[in-house]
Amino acid sequence: MSIKREDKALREFKLIIEDLVYLLRKSTGAETVHLQWVNRSREQFVLETNSTSLSNVMFKDRAGFQEHFLEKYKNISSPVLLRIGEKIESGVLSHYYDQCPIRYVTVIPFVNNKETVALTTVETIEPFLPAEHEQVIHSYNNALANVLNTYLELTDLYGKQQEWIEYDESLNGISARQHKVEILYRMLNEMQNLLPSGGACLVARGMDCWVNVLNSKGAKCTPALGMMIDEKSLAHDSLKNGKPEFAIHFNQNPKRLSAGESDTEGATLAIPLLIDDRRHGTVVACDKNALTFSESTKHKLINLVRVAGLAIRANLGKLSVDDDLLTSEYSSFIPDVWEKAIESELARDKSDRKTWFGLLAIENLQSLRSKYRLEELQRLQRTLVKALNPSLFGFNGYVGFNSDYVFTFLLQDGSSAAEQWLQSVNQMLEKPVKMSDGQQVDVDITAGYTLIAGEGTDFHPIVQKAKAELSEAVKQSVSKKKYIDFNK
Numbered sequence: 001m002s003i004k005r006e007d008k009a010l011r012e013f014k015l016i017i018e019d020l021v022y023l024l025r026k027s028t029g030a031e032t033v034h035l036q037w038v039n040r041s042r043e044q045f046v047l048e049t050n051s052t053s054l055s056n057v058m059f060k061d062r063a064g065f066q067e068h069f070l071e072k073y074k075n076i077s078s079p080v081l082l083r084i085g086e087k088i089e090s091g092v093l094s095h096y097y098d099q100c101p102i103r104y105v106t107v108i109p110f111v112n113n114k115e116t117v118a119l120t121t122v123e124t125i126e127p128f129l130p131a132e133h134e135q136v137i138h139s140y141n142n143a144l145a146n147v148l149n150t151y152l153e154l155t156d157l158y159g160k161q162q163e164w165i166e167y168d169e170s171l172n173g174i175s176a177r178q179h180k181v182e183i184l185y186r187m188l189n190e191m192q193n194l195l196p197s198g199g200a201c202l203v204a205r206g207m208d209c210w211v212n213v214l215n216s217k218g219a220k221c222t223p224a225l226g227m228m229i230d231e232k233s234l235a236h237d238s239l240k241n242g243k244p245e246f247a248i249h250f251n252q253n254p255k256r257l258s259a260g261e262s263d264t265e266g267a268t269l270a271i272p273l274l275i276d277d278r279r280h281g282t283v284v285a286c287d288k289n290a291l292t293f294s295e296s297t298k299h300k301l302i303n304l305v306r307v308a309g310l311a312i313r314a315n316l317g318k319l320s321v322d323d324d325l326l327t328s329e330y331s332s333f334i335p336d337v338w339e340k341a342i343e344s345e346l347a348r349d350k351s352d353r354k355t356w357f358g359l360l361a362i363e364n365l366q367s368l369r370s371k372y373r374l375e376e377l378q379r380l381q382r383t384l385v386k387a388l389n390p391s392l393f394g395f396n397g398y399v400g401f402n403s404d405y406v407f408t409f410l411l412q413d414g415s416s417a418a419e420q421w422l423q424s425v426n427q428m429l430e431k432p433v434k435m436s437d438g439q440q441v442d443v444d445i446t447a448g449y450t451l452i453a454g455e456g457t458d459f460h461p462i463v464q465k466a467k468a469e470l471s472e473a474v475k476q477s478v479s480k481k482k483y484i485d486f487n488k
Contacts, residue, residue: 013151014049017144022051024120024140028133031102032057032123034095038074038116045070048118059095069093070119073107077116079130079137080107093123104128108137110144118144167300174307176314181214181326181336184273185344187308188216191285194297197221198266198287202273203235203257204280204337206327207389210239211398212257212284213326213337217347217457221266221286223257224353225341225412226390226397230258238270238282244302245270248290256284260396267293271305273325275313280325328401330381338400338410342459345412345452356397356411356418357462358449359470360388360425365405368441376439381405383435384443393424408466409449418449446473 017035025033034050043065050059065071069092073080082105084090090100102123108130110118120140122128130137170190174183184202191200199219201212210229215222229235233255238245247254248267255261256268267290273281285301287293312325319325326337338357345355362368362384368377381404390397390411397411411417425445432440448469452462 009151013147016147018049018051020140020143020147021049021120024122024136025051025053027136028122028124028128029126030122030124030128032095033120034059035118035120036068036070037118040074045074045119054096054101056098057095058097070107070121073109073119075116076107076109076119077111078109081105081128081130082107101125106130108141110141112145112148120144171304171307174304174311176311178311179336180312180316181334181340183308183311185214185340187304188214188283190304191283191301192216192218194300195285195287195292197289198285198292200283200285200301203229203239203282203284204326204333205324206331206333207399208331208386209389209391210235210281211391213333213398214341215344215348217344219344219348221263221288222284223261224396225345225355225410226395227257227260228389228391230255232259233257234268234270235282235284238272239279242272242274242279244272244298246293246298256286266290269293269298269301271302273305273309275309275316275325278319280309330378330385330401332385332399332401332407334401335408338398338408339459339463341410342452342462343457346454346457346459346462353412354415354417355452356409356449357452358409358411358418358447358466359402360407360409360445360447361470361474362405363444363446363474364442368443372441376435377405379435379437380433380441380443383433387428387433388425390421393421395421397421422447422449446470448473 021033021035024030031054032050032052035048036045037048039046044062045065045068046062047059050057065074069088082088084103084105088105090102093100093102093105096102102125104124104127106122106128108120108122109116110120170193173186173190178186188200188202197220199222200216201219201222202214203210204213206213212223212225212227215225234245234247235257246267246269249264252264255264256270266286266288268284268286271283271285272279273283283305324331326333328334342357368380372380385399385407388399388407388409390409395411395413395417397409397413397417400408400410402408411421429443429445432442434440448466448471450462450465450469454461
């Protein structure tokens with residue numbers, strides 16, 4: 001709700017209350033009528049407005065319960081008549097100075113949601129019987145309830161209107177002029193703003209499988225990067241059905257991506273990324289508080305994915321059935337993906353899991369170039385990308401593209417994940433790589449890697465450090481099928 005509209009609504013509300021109190025005084029013939037809100041949290045009576053025909057009246061804006069004669073009546077649910085000199089003394093009516101002409105005081109409660117929230121006091125010189133003015137009092141209380149509820153509804157309505165204005169502004173941050181990965185990264189970060197104790201991640205196809213490739217910046221409960229999806233998971237269901245899938249997790253089930261997840265709690269909404277009716281991925285939005293997923297929030301999340309898909313489609317061109325959205329010709333993930341993933345991880349609290357980035361090069365490239373044609377070498381790279389998939393070795397991670405014959409990798413697992421994975425890869429390469437056409441090729445690798453740590457959001461220092469590690473490994477002339485860990 002804008003400040004101008006909020007001020008206008010409050011001002012009009014107060015003017016209506018002021019008119020109602022004036023009309024009550026005139027219709028009952030009272031000398032003074034005043035309305036006090038009962039503020040229980042601060043234990044105060046707060047004056048809203050008053051109307052009087054007398055000249056010697058002055059009210060305090062607020063008074064503590066113990067200082068006010070209404071303290072005994074703050075919980076009443078029906079009108080109470082008080083005669084001066086019997087139940088109360090004229091001295092307690094401290095808003096009169098010089099002398100107090102009042103002889104009768106009638107206290108009318110205003111009850112809302114079974115709680116007395118306000119007291120209207122009618123003060124007269126002549127005898128006043130609430131029964132004789134029952135219809136007037138009833139109409140006054142009804143009018144008070146109606147105007148209060150209308151004000152609250154207007155405030156809530158304007159608040160929701162501002163909420164949607166802010167959401168529309170967030171959609172404007174997604175443009176067809178941006179690169180497809182930039183679009184998806186902005187989409188994830190806008191979704192993060194709707195998930196206060198959760199996050200969002202993107203599952204895409206590469207290495208001949210579906211894995212989590214990118215988390216929103218500041219995500220709190222998303223699955224690990226590189227985690228491969230299982231058939232019995234919410235992400236798999238959304239890809240299979242092509243529709244959003246929502247679930248509240250009971251006893252750690254259902255899983256978001258994989259049975260290997262350790263912190264599946266709260267609720268999750270999996271939304272397929274559709275472009276030309278083809279499923280290019282699924283976006284997994286989760287939050288530890290299941291109540292976060294109101295119908296309006298679900299709508300916003302689903303619409304963000306739809307807008308992102310349309311923005312990507314505007315400049316996508318024609319994709320063949322065999323092409324994936326975010327991979328190179330070798331089925332490794334393009335640099336834009338792993339660069340954004342590094343940025344996101346730099347902004348995340350890294351106390352719960354370690355993330356490693358590295359580069360891996362074919363060491364015996366010269367001998368391979370002398371033996372095989374270009375088409376065969378390209379086929380070898382595609383075969384290696386699938387064979388290097390960290391999930392096949394029990395690690396969360398994925399292989400990216402850096403240049404021909406040089407791969408990148410991201411691993412998000414234990415503190416020694418990179419070392420263990422490379423040991424497993426070297427053991428695998430002790431045997432020749434079997435190509436799709438039946439050829440067997442001996443491949444040696446050299447690797448350098450670094451832990452993603454430190455402050456900032458710039459991925460370049462991380463990449464440069466990994467390149468320096470790889471360069472040093474090459475200079476050291478590492479023996480066949482071995483590597484050096486330069487982080488020790």
